Amino acid sequence: MSCIDEDLIQQYIDEEVQAEESERITRHLAVCPGCAKLVAERRQWALSMKRMIREVADEPVVVPPFVAPAKSVPLGSLRKRLVLALSAACLLAFFVLHWNHPSAEKSAIEDELTILQHSDWPVDANQPFSQQGLQINLIDPEGNVTGYVLE
Amino acid sequence: MKAFDQLYQKHYPTVFRVAVKMLGDSDEAADVVQEVFLTLFQTMEKGMVVEYPLSWLYRTTLNKCIDKQKYNGRFQKLETAPEGQVEFQSIEKQETRIRVQRALGKLKPVERALAVMYSESLSYKEMAEATGIRFSSVGKTLSRTLKKLEAELKNKKYELY
Numbered sequence: 001m002s003c004i005d006e007d008l009i010q011q012y013i014d015e016e017v018q019a020e021e022s023e024r025i026t027r028h029l030a031v032c033p034g035c036a037k038l039v040a041e042r043r044q045w046a047l048s049m050k051r052m053i054r055e056v057a058d059e060p061v062v063v064p065p066f067v068a069p070a071k072s073v074p075l076g077s078l079r080k081r082l083v084l085a086l087s088a089a090c091l092l093a094f095f096v097l098h099w100n101h102p103s104a105e106k107s108a109i110e111d112e113l114t115i116l117q118h119s120d121w122p123v124d125a126n127q128p129f130s131q132q133g134l135q136i137n138l139i140d141p142e143g144n145v146t147g148y149v150l151e
Numbered sequence: 152m153k154a155f156d157q158l159y160q161k162h163y164p165t166v167f168r169v170a171v172k173m174l175g176d177s178d179e180a181a182d183v184v185q186e187v188f189l190t191l192f193q194t195m196e197k198g199m200v201v202e203y204p205l206s207w208l209y210r211t212t213l214n215k216c217i218d219k220q221k222y223n224g225r226f227q228k229l230e231t232a233p234e235g236q237v238e239f240q241s242i243e244k245q246e247t248r249i250r251v252q253r254a255l256g257k258l259k260p261v262e263r264a265l266a267v268m269y270s271e272s273l274s275y276k277e278m279a280e281a282t283g284i285r286f287s288s289v290g291k292t293l294s295r296t297l298k299k300l301e302a303e304l305k306n307k308k309y310e311l312y
Contacts, residue, residue: 010294016275049297052251052304053270055244057171057180061164064181066156066188 003028003035006042013043155195158204159188165271166208172267173216175252179223183215209268209281217260254303262296269293 004012004025011017012025029036123132136148166187170180190211194201201207255263261282268278275289284292 007291007294010297011275011290014275014290014293016290045301046297049266049300050270050272052247053172053255053266056175056248056251056255057168057177061167063160063163066159066192068192069189 003032004039009039009042010046013039013046152192152195155192158191158208162205162208163188165205166212169209169212169267169271170216172255172270173213173263174219175256179219180216183212183219186215187211203280206277206280209273209277213264213267213281217264220260250304254300254306257303258296258299262292262299265289265293265296266300269297 008017008021008025012022015022017025029039123134133149138146138148140146163184167180167184170183170187171177174180174183187208191201191204191208255266258266261284264282265278265284268281273281275293276286278284278293279286279289
C-alpha cells in the first residue's frame, strides 16, 4: 500500500507537479522505502511504455517534397463573373440593335422639323408683336419650306 | 512560402510518426500528414497566424487520424505490421510492434492519442490542448490509459503464442 496516490506518482515522474508538492514527495520518498521503490518501478515502467510505443514508428522518416496546390478561382466567384459578363453583353447588344435599327432612324427623321431662326430680323421693340412682321419657316424632312407670318 | 517550408521540413517526421502510431499504417499516415500540411499551407496562405504550429499540427493530425479510423470502420489496419518492413526487422521487434499496435487499437481514440503523445514526451499542457481534455485531468487519464495499455499488452502476449 502506497502513501502517495498513484495518479500523483504519474505526475511526479513526469515532472508535472507544482514545485512545492514535488519537494514534499521527494522528502517523503527519502524516509519511506516502500514508496521510493514504487516510484522507481513506476518510472521504469513508464519509460518502457514510452519506448514500446515509439518502436511502432522508429524507422527514419524521409520527408517527401510538398507540392503546393495550383491556385484555383472559387466557383462562386467564377459564376458571379460569368453572370456579370453576360448581363453586360446583353445590355450592349440591346443598345446597338436599338439605335442602329432602320425603322428607328426613319421615325426620327420623319418627326424632325427644322426651325430657322434669323436673329437679325428688324425688330422694333416699341411696336406690338403683331406689327413686327415676324416670319417662321418650318422645313420638313422632304425639304419643303412652310413659312408662317405672325400677325 | 518560406515560413511554411521551414515548418514542413522541421515537423514532418514528428507528425508522420504520430500518424503511424495512431493508424498503424505508414501509407495511410502519409496521406493524413499530406492533408494536415495542406490545411496548414492554406491557412497560412490566407494570412492567418498559427501561433503554436507544433500544437496545431498535433491537434489536427490526431483529429484527422481519428476521423480516418472512423471512416475506415474499425482499426483492421492495426492488426498487421507495415508491409515491406517486416523482413528487415528482428522477429522479436516485429512481435513487439504487433502487440503494441493491437493494444493501442483497443484503446479509445482519445486514450490512444494521449499514449502516442506521451511517447513523444509532450507536456501535459500540450496534451490537454491537443486532445481537449482538461489540464487538471491529464495526469489521471494518462495514468489510467497506461495501465489499460499495459493490461492489453499482457493479454496480447498470451494471444500471440
